[in-house]
Amino acid sequence: MTQCKYESQRVAYPYFLIAILLFAGQILFGLIIGAQYVWPDFLFPAIPFNIARMIHINLLVVWIIFGFMGSAYYLLPEEVEGEIYSTKLALIDCYLFLVGGIIAIAGYLFRWHDGREFLEQPTIIKIAIVIVVLLFIFNMIMTMVKGRKRTSISIVLLGGFLGLAVFYLFAFYKPANLTEDKFYWWWVVHLWVEGVWELIMASLLSFLIIKLTGIDREVAEKWLYIIIGLTLFTGIVGTGHHYYWIGTPAFWKTWGAWFSASEPLPFLAMVAFAFKMVRKRTREHPNRAAVLWTVGSAVMAFLGAGVWGFMHTLPKINYYTHGTQITASHGHLAFFGAYAMIVLAMISYAVPNIRKSGGFANQKAEILAFWTMVISMIFIAITLTGAGIAQAYLQRVVGLSYMETQGQIAIFYIVRLFFGLTFAAGLIIYIYDFFSSSKTA
Amino acid sequence: MTKSSARNIFIGGTLFFAAVFLILTYKSLSSETLSKRTHPENISDKVVWGKRIWERNACIDCHTLLGEGAYYAPELGNVIKRRGEAGVRAILKTDALQGWGTVRKMPKFNLSEKDIDGLVEFFKWVGRIDTNNWPPNEQG
Numbered sequence: 253m254t255q256c257k258y259e260s261q262r263v264a265y266p267y268f269l270i271a272i273l274l275f276a277g278q279i280l281f282g283l284i285i286g287a288q289y290v291w292p293d294f295l296f297p298a299i300p301f302n303i304a305r306m307i308h309i310n311l312l313v314v315w316i317i318f319g320f321m322g323s324a325y326y327l328l329p330e331e332v333e334g335e336i337y338s339t340k341l342a343l344i345d346c347y348l349f350l351v352g353g354i355i356a357i358a359g360y361l362f363r364w365h366d367g368r369e370f371l372e373q374p375t376i377i378k379i380a381i382v383i384v385v386l387l388f389i390f391n392m393i394m395t396m397v398k399g400r401k402r403t404s405i406s407i408v409l410l411g412g413f414l415g416l417a418v419f420y421l422f423a424f425y426k427p428a429n430l431t432e433d434k435f436y437w438w439w440v441v442h443l444w445v446e447g448v449w450e451l452i453m454a455s456l457l458s459f460l461i462i463k464l465t466g467i468d469r470e471v472a473e474k475w476l477y478i479i480i481g482l483t484l485f486t487g488i489v490g491t492g493h494h495y496y497w498i499g500t501p502a503f504w505k506t507w508g509a510w511f512s513a514s515e516p517l518p519f520l521a522m523v524a525f526a527f528k529m530v531r532k533r534t535r536e537h538p539n540r541a542a543v544l545w546t547v548g549s550a551v552m553a554f555l556g557a558g559v560w561g562f563m564h565t566l567p568k569i570n571y572y573t574h575g576t577q578i579t580a581s582h583g584h585l586a587f588f589g590a591y592a593m594i595v596l597a598m599i600s601y602a603v604p605n606i607r608k609s610g611g612f613a614n615q616k617a618e619i620l621a622f623w624t625m626v627i628s629m630i631f632i633a634i635t636l637t638g639a640g641i642a643q644a645y646l647q648r649v650v651g652l653s654y655m656e657t658q659g660q661i662a663i664f665y666i667v668r669l670f671f672g673l674t675f676a677a678g679l680i681i682y683i684y685d686f687f688s689s690s691k692t693a
Numbered sequence: 694m695t696k697s698s699a700r701n702i703f704i705g706g707t708l709f710f711a712a713v714f715l716i717l718t719y720k721s722l723s724s725e726t727l728s729k730r731t732h733p734e735n736i737s738d739k740v741v742w743g744k745r746i747w748e749r750n751a752c753i754d755c756h757t758l759l760g761e762g763a764y765y766a767p768e769l770g771n772v773i774k775r776r777g778e779a780g781v782r783a784i785l786k787t788d789a790l791q792g793w794g795t796v797r798k799m800p801k802f803n804l805s806e807k808d809i810d811g812l813v814e815f816f817k818w819v820g821r822i823d824t825n826n827w828p829p830n831e832q833g
Binding site for chain 2: 285288289292293296297300301302303305306365366367368369372404428429430431432434435470473474477478480481484485488489491492494495496497498499500501502503504505507571572574575576577579580647648649651652653654655657658
């Protein structure tokens with residue numbers, strides 16, 4: 253079996269391990285808030301909804317970033333043909349991030365938090381995050397400088413991380429005017445997930461496609477530039493779809509609509525790229541699970557970010573769906589498809605190569621986990637979409653109050669919780685497989 | 694198309710659309726536009742304090758404000774219009790928030806008189822932002 257070519261690639265392993273454990277934590281808190289929708293007294297008042305939801309989403313962001321960093325450390329030596337500049341720094345940074353993350357999450361449980369959505373990290377934790385990311389970027393740049401080559405994949409990946417660092421700085425800016433506050437808040441949130449994170453995703457996707465199909469690098473990297481071009485041409489001005497109702501001028505309804513309606517294009521290009529390259533493959537890679545995660549990520553990102561995003565992005569529709577469960581359904585499917593799955597694809601590909609014992613994870617178990625999680629997430633999204641449509645109609649057309657409406661749509665939350673549990677079952681299979689094959693393989 | 698032409702299109706196009714975005718940003722946040730749509734002159738110390746209390750208690754992780762936030766509790770951008778100032782004060786003051794009129798419960802935040810004043814003024818100010826007529830009705 254293929255082993256990693258460069259010893260320093262192994263430093264990715266602790267990042268991947270932590271990512272998976274934090275993923276499990278994210279799902280645990282997802283189940284808690286899913287249960288609170290059904291039984292509002294569950295864990296109340298010890299862990300109220302707002303705290304559990306804060307933890308659910310913060311863990312998501314942190315494990316994805318752990319996954320991105322691990323992926324970068326795995327991919328860089330092969331791309332630039334040279335070892336990581338400092339594996340020691342990579343490890344120190346990893347543990348610094350882990351300790352910071354644990355302190356933040358534990359702090360939330362004791363109500364130590366700031367209060368803007370997703371940016372609840374107290375200022376000192378935010379500063380720690382910036383330090384962690386800058387140390388990582390330093391290590392990445394030094395690796396690229398010392399390496400023999402600089403490929404497009406590595407440059408785009410670096411661009412993605414630089415963007416991640418730069419736009420996070422807007423988290424420190426908190427104007428008193430709520431409209432202005434929300435305006436720049438989206439520079440972190442939107443320009444991350446519908447901007448620079450897609451650069452990271454696209455470069456990981458290109459790397460995986462090259463490794464798994466054996467297609468020509470020139471072709472893959474041309475596609476990479478087309479994908480990220482479509483991403484930023486549509487995504488930057490597409491920020492405007494968040495500026496319809498927050499006090500910003502009405503012209504955003506036009507700009508936001510046109511540009512964000514085009515935001516599915518980069519995801520469509522990813523799907524076309526993945527399928528075309530897999531069809532033209534010059535090798536049958538034995539790691540079927542990695543191929544499945546890779547192609548699956550492109551497809552699910554297109555569904556979740558592209559189709560589910562398009563569904564409610566036009567102002568005439570968004571007027572009724574804004575701030576309903578429709579948004580939640582889109583968020584779940586998009587994040588899982590685009591970011592969770594691309595990280596799981598990298599883990600699936602890289603970890604068997606990192607483990608000295610060699611060998612792949614139990615492919616059957618991993619593929620079962622894949623389908624269980626993917627199908628569960630699709631049903632979570634469909635259920636929340638149903639809830640959202642009913643909510644928009646009852647509350648905004650019929651005119652029932654918020655809580656009356658919630659009573660009417662209770663059944664959707666029960667079904668959603670059920671699929672949350674099946675998702676968790678898929679994750680348990682995945683984790684069991686991950687750890688059992690580390691012993692036996 | 695070759696790889697290098699794809700790269701050049703990417704760089705040129707990104708710079709172009711970033712410039713478009715910055716121009717639109719400038720127009721959105723000019724003091725003229727902001728003062729017309731948000732009346733910043735009415736952001737009193739109380740409003741500023743209210744926003745701080747809003748954040749300190751992570752209200753946004755249950756409620757929405759102008760449609761953004763979590764979807765577990767009602768929209769509050771228009772709460773003064775929907776419940777009236779006295780109604781909002783009553784809700785914030787009641788210790789028995791546990792189970793306030795619904796099955797879902799708001800945690801006890803032990804708000805002082807000053808905090809409640811701030812929140813009410815904050816909600817009043819937010820309620821006057823020009824949101825292009827969102828939400829569609831009083832229910833939020």
